[in-house]
Amino acid sequence: MLSGASSFASLVDDAFFFILIISIIFFVGIVATMLFFVVRYHHTRNKKVANIEGNLTLEIVWTVIPTLLVMGMFYYGFIGYDTMRNVPDDAMEITVTGRKWSWTFTYENGFQATTLTVPKGRAVKANIESEDVIHSFYIPAFRVKQDAVPGRDTYLWFRATETGTFDILCTEFCGDRHAYMLSTVEVMSESDYNTWYAGTSGEQITEGGDLSAAGEKLVTLKGCIACHSIDGSPRISPSFKGLYGKMETVYTDGKERQVLIDDAYIAKSIKEPAADKVKGFENIPMPPQPLSDDEIKAITEYLKSIK
Amino acid sequence: MHENEHEMKYSTYIYVWLALVVLTWVTVAVASIDFGNAAVFVALLIAAFKSSLVVAWFMHLKNESATIKWMVATLFIVFAIFIGITFTDYPFR
Amino acid sequence: MSNHAATMVAHKHPSDVEGAKIGMWLFLFTEVLLFGGLFIAYAVYRSVYPEAFQTAAANLDTFIGAVNTLFLLTSSLTVVIAIVALQKDKQKMAVWMIWATVLFALGFMVNKYFEWSAKIHHGIYPGSPELLADHSKGEIVFYNLYYTMTGLHGLHVIIGLIVFFFVLYFIKRRPVVTEEMPYEILKNVRGTSRLAVVSEKGEELGTVAQLDDKVELVDIRLTYEPVAEKRDPRNFVKLENAGLYWHLVDVIWIFLFPLFYLIT
């Protein structure tokens, strides 16, 4: 079985095995009885049948016993869920944003990343939101899952019990690259985490430093590279590689025209993606991106750098 | 052909219609009274009463067989369940 | 053909009015639950946005709503009166009452038309820029529901109108229909072979059975009297089912009226 890495793993697995064991007992019992009857009362062995029309005692027994058992199962599932929904007061909070097709994690200090880093042993509350359609935030190793619903904030919490790297998946169908809406969670020891967290900063990425490097971070963080590759490989949208300075055929209001991909075109494409759609990709909807002018400048610089 | 139909009288239906008109006036009149949160329940109560008049007399459910009455009851129970259980969600979010 | 079919049905379940009624009621159930889905949506959104619903409802004209309610209630009355009239074999009365129903239904639709166009004129319709810009989310939901539910209801009124026109056609149709009768059918009618054949000059040529090759054309004239004012029992079932449908449309409006116009 899949190893567990959060405090919920045993809760979920125990409930699962509790039901599994009862199920196996019933399954084996019923199938064995059935096969035994088929052999024992095969018409070659038994000619005289007993037309038993029913038995009230038996009916009551096999109504009451399953009822009691399933109530036990309900209780087991309920206590696990109850724990999952009641967040401890000392939980640290992280905002998880889902969009087609990437996850962004925002920490309390404003730092943003596309992979999640959490300390071992501390309660972490993830506030989940979606920018477009419904996604579902799923960490199998932690046994947690919650939908990201546009217009509605949801949450989950967990306490990691093992250090290591675990998969994050999207489990609500969200379009072409649903299967690639992946990320990872890295669980560090408390001290490693504190060191790592101290090194992060919630400053705007564009503040200070190399604009092109900031742009590189931004295209990852904002999910651009979910659709636009940076190495020229085909994805559902034009690759960024060698894009800047190219002449491209676009559709503007349904008419074909040639444009030079320059600063102005890039800025417009980010703010109004539907205005000029590149030929061959005219049916792919891209949502307008709420980026600041600085961020757009940084991305433009980055695009210039990948020839 | 219609020996199983009950005798119908114009006057009965006109009385029912009058009752419906009066109840419509009542709904409009009480709408200006501030019942607070109960307003919607008052409005629905009158509407339910009006519609049961229509169903019982105009649609002559009261003369129909027990089977059909039970079926109509089933419908309303099922619909009440749909609404009722949906409301285990919204007020508790 | 249709008469033949009718006798076959009768043979299967001899004039089982009860079964036909069960079928009609079950059909009405599906209509109730079709609207039911929308009523669930209404209940949910009203619980989420109680104030916005009150603000938005205040913008609807209670007077027009009340008049429309009266129109539908009265049209329900005229339908039942038509049914009673038909039961008492008063065809003319029934026809007049159905026309009255149609008139009230049209009045309802005309009112609805003015109401909707006034709203649309003010820029309040689903997805309009004014609606999205100037109104809260709860009000937008209210208007979306308003247009969907009254729209679907209006569609049912129109369907009801069409049904009533059909019923009128059936009631006014003469009970006995004159049809062209080809010889293939006529020859099977018992006694045809004994019909006397008369030449154009008036001399008797014998019976049909005695006709020979010399006769090129036989002109057959049949005169018969249709049975006037004899009701066709199937019309009663048709009118009653149309009435059941119409009352349901009425019942739904009885709920729509307070939910959209009165909860200010």
Added chain:
Amino acid sequence: MPSHTLDDTVQNGESYLDVKGRYTGVFGWIFSVDHKRIGLLYLGSVFVFFTVGILLGLFMRLEQMTMGETLMTATTYNRLFTLHGVIMIFLFIIPGTAGTLGNFFLPIQIGAKDVFFPRLNLLSWWLYIAGAVMALLAIFTGDGMADTGWTFYVPYSTQTGTNVTLALTAAFILGFSSILTGLNFVATIHRMRAPGMNFHRMPLFVWSLYATAWIQVLATPVVGITLVLVILERTLGIGIFNPAMGGDPILYQHLFWIYSHPAVYLMVLPGMGVISEIIPTFCRRTIFGYKAIAWSSVGIAAVGTLVWGHHMYVSGQSSTASIVFSFLTFFVAIPTAIKVFNWVATMYKASIRVEVPFLYALAFLFHFLIGGLTGLMMAAISVDVHVHDTYFVVGHFHYTMFGGSVFALFGALYYWGPKMWGRMYHNKTAIVALVLQLIGFNTLYMTMMYLGYQGMPRRYFDHLPQFHDAHLVATFGSWFLVSGLLLMIGTLLYSVFRGEKAPANPWGGTTLEWQIPTPPPLENFDEIPTITDEPYAHKEEAV
């Protein structure tokens, strides 16, 4: 009603297959209002779509044999699983047993000459065809088949460029067809039972159809209006579920599952009815706990309308709702368990003939137990949080729907086929097909459940490396399954045209359909029988 296809000179007792009516050839079928011909029309059309659905499933398994893109792009894959779901659910399982066998045997089993509204019955088949054509049009027009999955969740379904509107219209029309069938069955059962046949003398298949029919009538309209709302949002911009307009996407899920959860019972109940027929016949004894089985059908239908929210534990509905729905869900297990226990008890002190239909009944029990018991795991909320929307769910519902109701349908075709087309199947081929199906089915779906617990999400075009080996195993299983299914369809087709002539009562059945000639005459009975006994009155001394 048959009058449309009848000359006045029809010989009563002449098989419904040979009757010459007003229309001949193919028109004699597609314009026939005879419930038996309509049943066969459904059977033919339903199995055409089933074959298409199987092949779509096979292509998906082939794509999953390797990581990355192999046979098709992600876009194609997404359309494929949507189409697979839409076909299998709306075009195959929902009309699969009720439309085919229900139409054929419901009137016969209650001693009637036809259903109550024969012309309406033909109309529902035509609507089914119209819906199917619409679904096909959705593939070939506009931007192609919807890529939303058969659940059409908003807001994805309102935003995608694919042909969702047409696919939804198709589903709406198919829903209407299903409603008409249900309405017809309720009226038929209430009004057309033969003299002496009270409710507690009806065969259990009829009971299951009765419960099914009520679900069809009461739940389908809700999904109908829900789909219309999505169409309205796509075409007119009335965004009742659109969060930007104050709408709530989760409300769509409530309304959708209000129908679609009871819908799984309308898929499985007729299958359970079939099993309740097959078991006493091959056990040569009366059924154990007739009333318990009969009323548990109604119980399942009733409780089934209360539990839709168990599809939504992680959707963002309130925790209270999840807990209430979980609690209620467990109660579906009780009537289901009662049925299973009574079926097994029927084998006690019986005189069992092990024929192909009985083997399918055993296979049904085997699969349905696994499906039902894994259902308990998912009803427990904490477990479901982990396995929701993974392959575990996919495995579970294939065990109940496919291993359960569809295997029951297969068994029913072997059981009733001789009555329907008057010819027997080839025994050995049928058994080989069953063995292939059993091996393939369990390899495929057991592996899927394993994958699901490991965290493999459903509707993934691609998979992570740790899932690869199990995916390979599942694909191998699918080959066995598909070959078993195609062999079975082949052998059934062979039996329709070339099989040995069947006797009137090959299995020693006691219900009314076995008391009339094979194939049945046009109006089933020369004289409506009078019922004096329970439906499964077998003699004590087996013959």
